[in-house]
Amino acid sequence: MDPKTRRAYDDHAETYASRWLQADRTNTHALVRRFFTPGKPTLDVGSGIGRDVAWLCEHDFPAEGVEVSSTLLGLARQTYPSRRFSSGSLPELHLDRRFSNILCRNVIMHLAREVHPHAVTALLRHLAPEGALLLTWRPDTPDGEQRDGDGRLYAHVDEDQLRQAARQAGAEWLHDEVITSGSSGKPLRVVALRRGAPDTTPE
């Protein structure tokens, strides 16, 4: 976890939350319907204000969220009191359960480049056999790392590194595309991974 990024989300939580609550999520919902298995445990990592957790639960993807910003976590619990949110972060994430569906939308580019493979490994470690991971990020940092005005880290995501981490964890690279973010209007890289069966991923 990048401390400056967490601080930025803590300090400006209300502003980000109101932006996310208004955003068009049609593209994300279509991907969820395409790759996730209904009725199965679902995890949203970097769940922000919790809107995706609420939508998932309402559409037969029983979901819970994990979030690093304590301010956003508090707002999510207040906004969606019947939904489950806990504190946690990549790449250290360690829950005692696995999930058939994992969404990690626009989080990985906030991590230092060298930990991206560890973050993918941690996500895949939480995926049940034959489960699907939807991973998205902002691909507009051409190289290296930069920070925005609030101090959030934007790191270049090297897809070859991610593919290698996925292969080592026994996951299949199912799909990738670029869509447009409904909140920022900027491009979003989306990849879908499926964990293999039988259960061969190392703990």
Ligand SMILES: C[S@@+](CC[C@H](N)C(=O)[O-])C[C@H]1O[C@@H](n2cnc3c(N)ncnc32)[C@H](O)[C@@H]1O
């Ligand atoms: C760009 S926002 C995306 C929020 C939500 N997933 C969405 O798509 O609307 C990034 C979110 O990830 C959280 N975050 C940042 N670094 C994280 C980390 N290392 N582990 C988990 N969450 C993180 C932030 O606090 C914020 O809620």
